[in-house]
Amino acid sequence: MNDKTRRLIQRLTLTPYSVWAVLFIVVPLLFVAYYAFTDQNFRFTFDNISRFFTATSVVDNGETTREVHTYLVIFMRSLKLAVISTAVCLLMGYPLAYIMARASERTQSVLLTLIMIPMWMNFLIRTYAWMTILQDTGILNGFLSALHLGRIHIIGTESAVVIGMVYDYFPYMVLPIYSIMAKLDVKLLEAASDLGCPGLSVLRRVIWPLSIPGVLSGITMVLIPSISTFYISQKLGNGKFFLIGDAIEGQYTANNLHFAAAIAFILMVILLVCMALMQKLANRRLVAA
Amino acid sequence: MKKIVEIKNISKSFGDNVVLDNINLDIYDNEFITLLGPSGCGKTTLLRIIGGFEVPDQGDVIFMGENINGLPPHKRNVNTVFQRYALFPHLNVFENVAFSLREKRVPKDEIQRAVTEMLSLVALKGFEKRSVTSLSGGQQQRVAIARALVNQPKVLLLDEPLSALDLKLRKDMQVELKNIQKATGITFIFVTHDQEEALSMSDTVVVMTEGHIQQIGTPPDIYNEPQNAFVADFIGESNILDGVMLEDYKVRFSGHTFQCLDKGFGPREAVDVVVRPEDVDIVPEEKGHLRGVVTSVTFLGVHYEIIVDIGGFKWMIQTTDFHDVDEHIGLFIEPDAIHVMKKSKFSGMFGDYSSFSDEMDEIGEVDLEELEAESETTK
Amino acid sequence: MKMKRASKIYTALIMIFLFAPIAILLVFSFNEAKSLSVFTGFSLKWYRELFRDSETLRAVLNTLLLAVSASLISTVMGTAAAVGINKLRNKVLRSTLDSVTNIPMINPDIITGISLMLMFVFVGRLFGAATSLSFWTMLISHITFCLPYVILQVLPKLQQMDQALPEAAMDLGCTPLRAFFKAELPEIMPGVVTGLIMAFTMSLDDFVISYFTAGNGFQTLPIRIYSMTKKTVTPKMYALATIIFFVILSLLLLSNFYDEEAMNKRRQKKKSKEK
Numbered sequence: 001m002n003d004k005t006r007r008l009i010q011r012l013t014l015t016p017y018s019v020w021a022v023l024f025i026v027v028p029l030l031f032v033a034y035y036a037f038t039d040q041n042f043r044f045t046f047d048n049i050s051r052f053f054t055a056t057s058v059v060d061n062g063e064t065t066r067e068v069h070t071y072l073v074i075f076m077r078s079l080k081l082a083v084i085s086t087a088v089c090l091l092m093g094y095p096l097a098y099i100m101a102r103a104s105e106r107t108q109s110v111l112l113t114l115i116m117i118p119m120w121m122n123f124l125i126r127t128y129a130w131m132t133i134l135q136d137t138g139i140l141n142g143f144l145s146a147l148h149l150g151r152i153h154i155i156g157t158e159s160a161v162v163i164g165m166v167y168d169y170f171p172y173m174v175l176p177i178y179s180i181m182a183k184l185d186v187k188l189l190e191a192a193s194d195l196g197c198p199g200l201s202v203l204r205r206v207i208w209p210l211s212i213p214g215v216l217s218g219i220t221m222v223l224i225p226s227i228s229t230f231y232i233s234q235k236l237g238n239g240k241f242f243l244i245g246d247a248i249e250g251q252y253t254a255n256n257l258h259f260a261a262a263i264a265f266i267l268m269v270i271l272l273v274c275m276a277l278m279q280k281l282a283n284r285r286l287v288a289a
Numbered sequence: 290m291k292k293i294v295e296i297k298n299i300s301k302s303f304g305d306n307v308v309l310d311n312i313n314l315d316i317y318d319n320e321f322i323t324l325l326g327p328s329g330c331g332k333t334t335l336l337r338i339i340g341g342f343e344v345p346d347q348g349d350v351i352f353m354g355e356n357i358n359g360l361p362p363h364k365r366n367v368n369t370v371f372q373r374y375a376l377f378p379h380l381n382v383f384e385n386v387a388f389s390l391r392e393k394r395v396p397k398d399e400i401q402r403a404v405t406e407m408l409s410l411v412a413l414k415g416f417e418k419r420s421v422t423s424l425s426g427g428q429q430q431r432v433a434i435a436r437a438l439v440n441q442p443k444v445l446l447l448d449e450p451l452s453a454l455d456l457k458l459r460k461d462m463q464v465e466l467k468n469i470q471k472a473t474g475i476t477f478i479f480v481t482h483d484q485e486e487a488l489s490m491s492d493t494v495v496v497m498t499e500g501h502i503q504q505i506g507t508p509p510d511i512y513n514e515p516q517n518a519f520v521a522d523f524i525g526e527s528n529i530l531d532g533v534m535l536e537d538y539k540v541r542f543s544g545h546t547f548q549c550l551d552k553g554f555g556p557r558e559a560v561d562v563v564v565r566p567e568d569v570d571i572v573p574e575e576k577g578h579l580r581g582v583v584t585s586v587t588f589l590g591v592h593y594e595i596i597v598d599i600g601g602f603k604w605m606i607q608t609t610d611f612h613d614v615d616e617h618i619g620l621f622i623e624p625d626a627i628h629v630m631k632k633s634k635f636s637g638m639f640g641d642y643s644s645f646s647d648e649m650d651e652i653g654e655v656d657l658e659e660l661e662a663e664s665e666t667t668k
Numbered sequence: 669m670k671m672k673r674a675s676k677i678y679t680a681l682i683m684i685f686l687f688a689p690i691a692i693l694l695v696f697s698f699n700e701a702k703s704l705s706v707f708t709g710f711s712l713k714w715y716r717e718l719f720r721d722s723e724t725l726r727a728v729l730n731t732l733l734l735a736v737s738a739s740l741i742s743t744v745m746g747t748a749a750a751v752g753i754n755k756l757r758n759k760v761l762r763s764t765l766d767s768v769t770n771i772p773m774i775n776p777d778i779i780t781g782i783s784l785m786l787m788f789v790f791v792g793r794l795f796g797a798a799t800s801l802s803f804w805t806m807l808i809s810h811i812t813f814c815l816p817y818v819i820l821q822v823l824p825k826l827q828q829m830d831q832a833l834p835e836a837a838m839d840l841g842c843t844p845l846r847a848f849f850k851a852e853l854p855e856i857m858p859g860v861v862t863g864l865i866m867a868f869t870m871s872l873d874d875f876v877i878s879y880f881t882a883g884n885g886f887q888t889l890p891i892r893i894y895s896m897t898k899k900t901v902t903p904k905m906y907a908l909a910t911i912i913f914f915v916i917l918s919l920l921l922l923s924n925f926y927d928e929e930a931m932n933k934r935r936q937k938k939k940s941k942e943k
Contacts, residue, residue, distance in 0.1 A: 004344060005361070005844050006755055008844075009751070009752065009755060009844060010752050010755055010756065012748075012752075013748040013749060013751045013752030013755075014748075014749060014752030014753065014756070014765075016745055016748065016749070017745055017746070017748065017749030017752070017815070017819075018749075018765070020745065020811075020812070020815070021765070021768045021769065021815075022768075024784065024787075024808060024809075024811075024812040025768055025771050025772060025812060026768060026771075027787060028780075028783035028784045028786065028787040029771070029783050031783060031786040031787045031790060032779070032782060032783045032786060034786075035786050092682065095678060096678070096679065096682050099675045099678065099679055100679075109924065109928075111679065113920055113921075113924055114683060114686070114687075115686065116920065117686075117687075117690075117913075117916060117917060117920060118686050118687070118690060120869065120873070120916045120920070121690065121909070121912060121913060121916065122873055122875065122889075122890050122893060122912070123873075123875070124875055124890055124893045124894055124897060125693070125893065125905075125908075125909045125912070126689065126690075128893075128897050128901070128905065128909075129689035129690065129692060129693050129909070130689055132692065132693075132696070133688075133689060133692060139692055142706065167685070167686075167689070170686070220774070224774070224776050225776060225777070227776070228776035228777070228778045228779070229778075230778065230876075231875070231894070235897065245776075245778050248778055248782060249778070252782065252785075252880065257786060257789065260782060261782065261786055264778070264779050264782045264783070267776070267779065268775065268779050271775075271776070275774070340839060341838075342835055342838075361838070361843075361844075362835070362838040362839050363838045363839070363840075363841045363842055363843055363847075367839075368839055368840065369835075369836070369839045371832040371835070371836055372832070373830060373832065375830050375832035375833050375835065375836035376836075377833065377836070377837075377850075377851055377854070378855065379854035379855065388837070388840050388850075389840035389841045392840060392841040392842055392846075392850075393841060436840065437839075437840075440840065440841070
């Protein structure tokens, strides 16, 4: 292909997408920053940003009242629940990915399909299913009382929210880890045992280091949606546990776009920093290995 | 003979990298011409310019008297056999060969006839319905040739077509390619880095390096009368020595004055002298023109290859008699074994076997990575 | 063998965790009563009610319309973009494009949705429109988040392809455009189809971005489900979920079957090669 045709093809194929990407990916992000730093009349202001860090509210737990930083508390709670959910997903998902990768080809494809079916169901429905299970009058309590085990109150607690997050995002953890593990050369494992590595050691010294890229991408794929969700907390937290996503959505519904943009902006910056750090960590690990 | 392709003052650079520098070349009808050179010498780029896949920065490509500089590949009466064949994996053997005919909307029965004829030419009758991905390398090669020839091009371009085949198959295909060329009468322009391949198949060999043509000639010319140290070294094995032309037919090198067949140099002109390893006779020490000590011996089946130290310069000599290491021998060199060349920028770069090992051979061999790097830059 | 049994039990437990909620939805969609914990008797009442719910049916149609248009447009544009990116030699431009393409995949949906919404609102206000959100803003948003997935599917296929294939087609008489359709496209078709399917399902499934960019008049199924679950819910929702489940199941089985066919064919080919 000579230079002239190549340039022509490049222009014809890349122009629509480039224009689209600038207009609908880059520019909207600039709008987030623009709204975040302006007031209702589009005059420059830091108020939205500083409101996130300084706004306070009073918590009344019956006996004492205390003043807390509203949005910082919300953010820390989001972070906490997201990290817990991600950790649970990893602990549950890693062994499953390992078992799948070692299974016969047929079993692998069946398990893969099974894991993907819930993923393809809309997450609203999935979350809602858990609501019907965990409700005070729900199936879990019906089951427990039928066994005379008494009832538990779980809906509206942080545990319920974590259960919802784990259930919704579990496949996003398993699939990347599985796809890396399935590609691992069996000979590599044989070589390891040949070199005198016992089973558990093979896992620790060969499989785990090699599967780290999959683990990292699994962590990102679970952490990011769970830190920014707003439906799960509304349904399973009974609206008692405001998360950062709820804050954004709430401001949006209240038509308070500038403050919604400010929260989104701060979330975005924090995630960017986290991801850069994680990338750096991963690179260092790879270099060390 | 009729000129079919004329390359006039072609230059081409990729960025700062000058790949072709003012190339001139005439290619004649019915000729098997080979562009030979190490990787990065510009041979593939030159081929791609003829095919229309690159546009030269300057200069003209004349095809049957017509300037075809701006003509895109699909309008040129030239076809290409690509390095890794580039067969269409989604089409079977028949459809691959029929591709260009379908593109030209040739009637069905005509296509049937032409494709069948082509497949029998390349000995692939009965493979019509086979998927190309199920074929062996040699068979894929034949499909690629049939696909390019079915169009009855005036010129067939072959870009290192044999490099992916193993040695035995490569030898067979060399013979076959030559036969096909003779049978069809189509001009073949063949690119290779393998000098044996070039010598055994070509009517004309064009030796290139660093974007320049070093020599154009028949295989015996190129071998026997290399124009400079690069050609002498690249084609076959050579001992290349610094010498002085004392007068016509008299050259002095290695501390001895020899009779030779060369003339027409200036008085006491410094020259490069080539002596092929097989042209040196080994004689008892006292009877030789030169004396030396054997430093290594390698048995190669037909002959021994020995390295001889003569006053610090290591010669390579091929002999059918065994000589042991540390043996003192004499060398006898006939006038017709001596070839004198003008000094060039390649003088002093080649022709000493003091660091001889098999690495020396690899200068001419291109490993796959380099090849890929080259095709990357030429894309 | 002990390890093997442990693996089996573990896998089974996870599967129970994954499918129990779905099974419960399924069972209670046939419940006669409205109760969520007591099964009183089999009935198709909720299905009948669902099919009488014109708003939901409307939303299904809207979702399909949106998903079909968004996936088709993003597949065409994304495939073209992948072809261009593959031919790009300028490293800076290439890595810039790669990063921009990654943004919608890495960014949380809520930020993608908010950012697009802000722009639409701002531009709409500029033109004096009272409400700027409509089918079209949703379509734009869906195309935007589908594009990276299409590119991600097609680009590796282009890179795996022998780069000489389009040249060979041109050499044999094709114009560059025809060479693309006759030599390149058949090679990358698996990637294009996967990209199309992914774009289609992403669009079908999306709630968050749609939620922020949807106009008043245009409701997709996820948005409809959201507003249904906001109020107290009737088991009608379960009936809907059951239907969706079986549609997805049959689609997955179909595609698995198709994959297996392709795999068998490949195996046969290999065998004939060995002969």
